[in-house]
Amino acid sequence: MNLPFPIADEPDDIIREQGRLLFAGETEFLKGVVAMSGLPPADRMEVCFAGRSNVGKSSLINALTGRKNLARASNTPGRTQEINFFTAAESHYLVDLPGYGYANAPLAIVEKWQALLKQYLSGRQSLRRAFVLIDHRHGIKKVDEDILKLLDTSAVTFQCVVTKADKVKDKERDPILRQIREALSKHPAAYPEIIVTSSEKGWGIDTLRSTIATLV
Numbered sequence: 001m002n003l004p005f006p007i008a009d010e011p012d013d014i015i016r017e018q019g020r021l022l023f024a025g026e027t028e029f030l031k032g033v034v035a036m037s038g039l040p041p042a043d044r045m046e047v048c049f050a051g052r053s054n055v056g057k058s059s060l061i062n063a064l065t066g067r068k069n070l071a072r073a074s075n076t077p078g079r080t081q082e083i084n085f086f087t088a089a090e091s092h093y094l095v096d097l098p099g100y101g102y103a104n105a106p107l108a109i110v111e112k113w114q115a116l117l118k119q120y121l122s123g124r125q126s127l128r129r130a131f132v133l134i135d136h137r138h139g140i141k142k143v144d145e146d147i148l149k150l151l152d153t154s155a156v157t158f159q160c161v162v163t164k165a166d167k168v169k170d171k172e173r174d175p176i177l178r179q180i181r182e183a184l185s186k187h188p189a190a191y192p193e194i195i196v197t198s199s200e201k202g203w204g205i206d207t208l209r210s211t212i213a214t215l216v
Contacts, residue, residue, distance in 0.1 A: 003181065004181055004184075004185055004192070005180070005181045005184050005185070005190070005192055005193065006192075006193060006194070007177075007193070007194050007195070007196050008193040008194065008195045008204075008207050008211065009207075010206070010207060011206060011207055011210035011211075015213070016210055018210060018213040018214065019206060019208075019209030019210035019211075019212065020209065021089070021213070022088060022089050022091070022092065022209060022212065022213040023064060023065055023066060023088060023089075023209050024089075025089050027065040027067060027070060027087065027089075027094065028087050029070065029084065029085075029086055030085040030086060030087050030093070031084075032082035032083070032085075033082055033083040033084075033116075034083075034116070035116065036116070036119050036120065036123070039083075039085075039120070039124070040085055042124060042125050043126070044090075044091055044092060044093060044126060045091070045092050045126060045128050046085075046092060046093035046094070046095050046124070046126050046127055046128065047092070047093075047094060047095065047127070047128055047129050047130070047131060048094075048095035048097050048120075048127060048130050048131070049061060049096055049097060049130075049131050049133065049161075050097045050130055050131070050132050050133065050147055050158075051099065051100075051132060051133030051134070051163070052099060052100050052101035052135075052141070052143050052144060053099035053100070053101050054099070054135075055099070055133045055134065055135050055163055055164075056133065056135065056163040056199055057071070057096065057099065057133055057163075058071035058096075059071075059163075059199040059200075060133065060163060060197060060199050060208075061086075061094065061096060063197075063199040063202065063205050064094075064205060064208060064209060064212075065086070065088070070086065071084070071086075071096055081098055081113065082098065083095060083096070083097055083098065083116065083117075083120060084096040092212065094212075095127075097117060097120075098113045098116075098117065100113075100114075100117075101141075101143035101144075117150070118150060118154070121150060121154040121156050122153075122155075122156075128157075128215045129156075129157050129158065129159055129191070129215055130151055130156050130157070130158040130159070131158070131159050131195075131208070132147060132151070132158050132159070132160055132161065133161050133162075134160055134161070134163065134180060135162075135163055135164055136162045136163060136164050136165045136167065136173070136176060136196070137164060137167055137168055137172075137176070138176075139176045139179040139180050139183070140179065140183040144183075148184075148187045148189075148190070149187075151189045152187050152188055152189045154189075155189065156189060157189055157191050158187075158189055158190060158191065159190075159191040159193065159194075159195065159211070160184060160190065160191075160194045160195070161194075161197055161204075161208065162180065162194060162195070162196045162197060163197055163198070163199070164198060164199075164200075165196050165197060165198045165201075165203055165204070166198040166201045166203065167198075177194070180194065195207050195208050195211065
């Protein structure tokens, strides 16, 4: 039986090399943006990373780029309060979106972030794909649904990247993946493949690099 939203295949050697080359050079922090007026020129392809607080977004970006401290990981929910732009190989932007689902941030700040997020997602022509990170231990929660609906209405293709796969027991993998697939099936903007990763073990990193490299 063909599953909806299958796990993405390992890239072939040619595409794997494209992905390696894209991230082989320096990936540099460009700027943090708190208003649409601060966005860099839309002069190259970009992908963005979204996920609830503590989903492992910073760790994934660091693993992708081979840099330990490019994106700062933190145990404090909501630390990333800006849209952070990084340059990759002078041809791509990697964009780190503010974490959502934070319980400790003041409401006014949350509303400001959400407004900026909506403006960015619906108004950025060079945005090729959003990668929405989902913690493999928990699956898709209600707080994730809000961003998935926003991506649907913004007409931005998003792909689910499952994080922290090494933290899940074998017997729990399939039920959680089933829940994720069922949730994704309700979203027309969802790209029909899932990438399963572990930043700690390096699982799925080549696949994600290759996916980004082929979004030309």
